[in-house]
Amino acid sequence: MADEQLHIAMVPWLAFGHMMPWLELAKLIAQKGHKISFISTPRNIDRLPKTPPHLSSAIHFIKVPLPQIEGLPPDAEATSDLPSNKVQYLKKALDLLQEPLTQLLASLDPDWVFSDFATYWVGSIAAKLGIKTVCFSICIAALLGFLGPSSVLIDGGYFEKPEDFTAPPKWVNFPTTVAYRYFDIKNTFDLVEGDVSGVNDPIRFGWWFRSCDVIAARSCSEFEPEWLRLLETNHGKPVFPVGQLPPTENETQDQADDDTWGSTKEWLDLHEKGTVVYVAFGSEAKPSQTQLTELALGVELSGLPFFWVLKTRRGSTDTELIELPPGFEERTKGRGVIWRGWVPQLKILAHDSVGGFLTHSGWSSVVEALMFERALIIFTFYADQGINASLLEEKKIGYRIPRNELDGSFTRDSVAESLKLVMVSEEGKIYRDKAKEMKPLFSDRIRQANYVDNFLSYLKTHKPAAKGTQQQEITNSSSWGGVALFDQHVKE
Structure with a gap:
């Protein structure tokens, strides 16, 4: 029914390890009769697999040019285009898209916008526009639960050095051996030191969680139920597993x-x-x-x-x-x-x-x-x-x-x-x-479909009312955004 159709905008991080499962979720949602606006940079969209013909009218790919900045090669629009220590420049360029995405979301007028950790500022943009936000993570619930509450991620004080990641943190309230090996987390620390964007990954995750309405994870309750419950406890928000999103063979092979x-x-x-x-x-x-x-x-x-x-x-x-x-x-x-x-x-x-x-x-x-x-x-x-x-x-x-x-x-x-x-x-x-x-x-497609159906049922019953005049006010304003929110927090 027309009044049941959702319009969902998706803004994934500029990494194919993210964009591909996001596209799988987009296809599953589109199959249920909903509209998807999939937003990324031109070169990334051109490199994605072709949409199956029966879904081409439901999934709209929107190209937003990535600002050119010093340190970022002109052809680099995804993490795979760069050495690991240069990915920080991609995040800096991505942060410059706040204003263009503000205008775009205002014109698209979706019911929901799905944001990724790197675009942590999308939640505050959407709230100003009267659009609800889903934090959709391609990471498993174990990682998201391990990271802890948004206050820990934003304010710091717990994860200060690599050693702090090598044992389950204090908020994990069940027996587990899940933690980082020292060499794994040290390698990660080495890659993010001196982040030119000025906003490190823990802070991005923290504001991402804090500013959304719903958290969705690539997971299933049969696989990591305790971590899903912990994630909900940590953030006090609805958490939905959307299944493992197994890929499907592209229907149009060259x-x-x-x-x-x-x-x-x-x-x-x-x-x-x-x-x-x-x-x-x-x-x-x-x-x-x-x-x-x-x-x-x-x-x-x-x-x-x-x-x-x-x-x-x-x-x-x-x-x-x-x-x-x-x-x-x-x-x-x-x-x-x-x-x-x-x-x-x-x-x-x-x-x-x-x-x-x-x-x-x-x-x-x-x-x-x-x-x-x-x-x-x-x-x-x-x-x-x-x-x-x-x-x-x-x-x-x-x-x-x-x-x-x-x-x-x-x-x-x-x-x-x-x-x-x-x-x-x-x-x-x-x-x-x-x-x-x-x-x-x-691999069970029926099980996967059930997870998506459950998630969509919530999104349909909690979609926002008409937004109208509030959107126009925000479209005419530029004195806000996720980075501004972060700056304000630091000053306080």
Whole structure:
């Protein structure tokens, strides 16, 4: 019914690890008859998968040019376009979009706007316009609950140094081992020091939580119920799990994709069921040269067949190029494949010959692996990956390659032993069994639809009344915004 239709604006963070699950949620909502305005920068929108034809009239992509600032290359519009230490410039440029997005949201007049942590100021913009806000996180509830109440994130005083993240914080009111390893959080600290935007990630998360009306997490209550309850307790707001958002194959594949899959499938078909290790660290994570050397020699030492999607550079300004050890590809020819471009990851993981996934534990990769019952061997880099890995480890769903707790160093022997343990040994059977056990939570489309239906039911019954004159007043004003709100808080 027309009066039941919602109009939802979405403003995801400029990272494909965020935009892709946001797009999956957009498609699920559009399938229910609602309208989506998906807002991002021109180059990012052009790189997103094409919308299925039956949803093209319901999902509208709106391109907002990213301001050019010193330190940000002209072609850099996503985190994957930049070395890790340059992502701070992307946040600074994003913060300059407050005024354009104010005008855009006023003209779109959506019922709800979904914001991401980096666009923490969207909530205050929306409130002034009479639009309600959902904090939608692609991070699991365990990470969001671990971070604590918004007052802790904004005012500080608890998470001051890396060591503070290595044990469950005081507000976690149930037994758990979920916490960061020192080397994981130290790597993250090293990346955010000297943030040129002037607003660090904890403060962004804090104001993001504080300014929204509803929190939605990529999660399901069967998987992490205690963390979802903690999240609601921490913030005193409704919290909705929206499911794991398993991706769907794009319905319109071009010929290049078909050619890539054809040659890949031919190689996979040569191997027995469950024997191949798939190695990939997502669109952003890049090993150091030392890490790459040990990982490669460990994969070689394991004796297992492998398909490795290798990323050696992040954007045109990345000068720290990495290379495989001399002779590695020649020595493993036939047993392994090194692929340096895009691959159809879903199709690879779905292939019967793949038995395990050496992954950074980015949650999209975890979801895709567990959809197809693939056992997880984990090698983390930074950000949310440490908490993801800790939760998977606690639940015996993933096995972490042993590393030095302080500096994260490891050996080729530990890589080889970890791969063989998870892939073939009796000791590692629990990880293979757990991956199979998780499949219903991560691949059931009916279960996923039920989570979205429940969420939409709330959004429909709590959508705001007509906004009218209040919007016009805000459209004519520029003396406000999330950064202004942050500045005011600091002065107080």
